[in-house]
Amino acid sequence: MPRALTSLLALVAGVHSCLPSRAQPGEGAEIFSEMIQHIIRQKTNPALSRDEIRKAIQQQLARSNVFAAFSLGKEEFQFLVETYRLDKQIGAGSASGGSTTLVSAGSVPSLLGLAVETGALLRSASGNSITFRTNPMGLAKALVKQSYQASGPHTDLERTLRVLRRFSIAATFDTSRGPQPGTLRANYKQLSEFSTRVDLWNRRDPRHPAYLARWGQFLRSTPGERLANDSKKLSDLIHDTSNPDLESKADALAEAAADKLLAAEAGQEAVKKIFLEYAEALAEMIRHDERLRDAARRVLGSWRDYVREQKQIYTAVANSPIVTLEYALVRPPSPAATTGPGTGPQTPAGNPSLPDLSSFRLIYSQKFIDTSEVTLNAALSLFNRTLPTTRGSIRDFQVGGRLDIPLPEIQRVGKGSLTFSGLFVRLRQQPLGVPFLVSGRRIDQAGNLGLFQVQYSIPVRDTGVRIPLSFAYASRTELLMEREIRGNFGLTFDLDKLFARP
């Protein structure tokens, strides 16, 4: 008898182990997060009629693949949560750093970037600098209140003005200039640099026309067709198409849920509660029917293959190189703003008019190992006019390299990044007007200079703010004539992240 009881218990346990464990209420609900948000948006959209809102709700309730995934448990559909970032705020990922870096990155935010720096290595003097950078097309779209996220290169507007999109412009204001140091007036006196960039080669957007053929191939690939056919088989079973009037239990559940969602308040909790009740009812139906369960597993398997195939295209896009040409006009600070402890005069006596500086920079970016990215720079700086004391117009030339390594995500903080950068500079003559700075110290003497920097950029979660901590090594400084290591702290603010929020 005890043996028979043991066998029975083992059998029951065996049957139960075949069934997916029942999820705790709300567990795995993140797979529906965007669907629930969409319903709330439709319910609060004054432009939609009641009938249109109902249809929008029904569309989400009819997504049998997602409900099938939910029925199999979180472990099974985790790849969807990760692929589509369903548990994260849009924009929480790593992005380009600010300009506290030694070598320029290969792309700029397409909207507006604001950077406030302290202790910059190569640009302005000791004061704070604020940089505004924008893509003319992206800014125009934001101003006409068109969705920033809709500003992909395939809209009609993009087709017409694709060339303009390749350009970006930036202006840097030095707040230490002018009658009220520390106050941003954004006037000509404070303008320290104006730059423009053109992407000579940039195909990092998966919607670029160059990838249309690749997407076409994907469309004809096996995983897509298999997923579609497996989805149909699952839906045929859920809706019991052998029933001649096509009215199924699942239809009745969906109708009831649509009625409730339509009548409910548009608040997050109310909508989520009704949606999850429906999801749980449908999931129970799938869990307790072996044919449905098997069909759901097949859908998940095909979906995984589909996503894997698609990721190969996204990886190819992300790995494509970028070549950018940048021109910068740099204006020298006024004598009052540039004299500081130990800096001394910066121009020959009796010559108050200092030449502006034009810099040309060619930037090449390419994915390196895994998700890291390498950037190479070559730059040439010229005086806009020569003085009796200068030797021609070429001031310096530089070559640099930078390696950005995205770091694993830190919970509740975000993804940081580690950057190694190095720069070699050949100063052909005294850097008149626009000072040449290393860790806040000016290099005045001609000659060669080597720089190396390590920077760790810490994101402040969901704010678009990043705090870079950096350590710099210089082969020499002008004043000490000795090797020096210095730490810097800065703050960057990427407004694209804020605009990109839903």
Added chain:
Amino acid sequence: MTELGFRRFQAVAGETVRVTVTAVGTPYLATFSALSTLHWTIVQPPAAGSEIRAFTVLSSGQGGDSFHLLLDFVRGSDQSAPAGASYRVSIEGDQGSFAHRETIDPVPPFPVDAYYRFQLT
């Protein structure tokens, strides 16, 4: 063709049902499943962001048929789908004046799946 309910239709013997899928603001990434007993006629393969397929109900008493549509959206470098993108799905028969038209927005996870059923009489 007449409408029975949400994405449920009735088509009659001899009727040709035409399905048009059009991508707006995104490269065309729609995939059709096979039909259960009937067969697709490719009226227009995927081109210029649109695809047209049709099937003809051969005789009465065939019961039902169905198909699934997968609608995907190419995500940008920020991993989000363009908010302005959508798919327009149009289903119409050559008998009767009813036409089903709907717009499907990009709501992750992708692809968005849509299931259409037909009662064949």
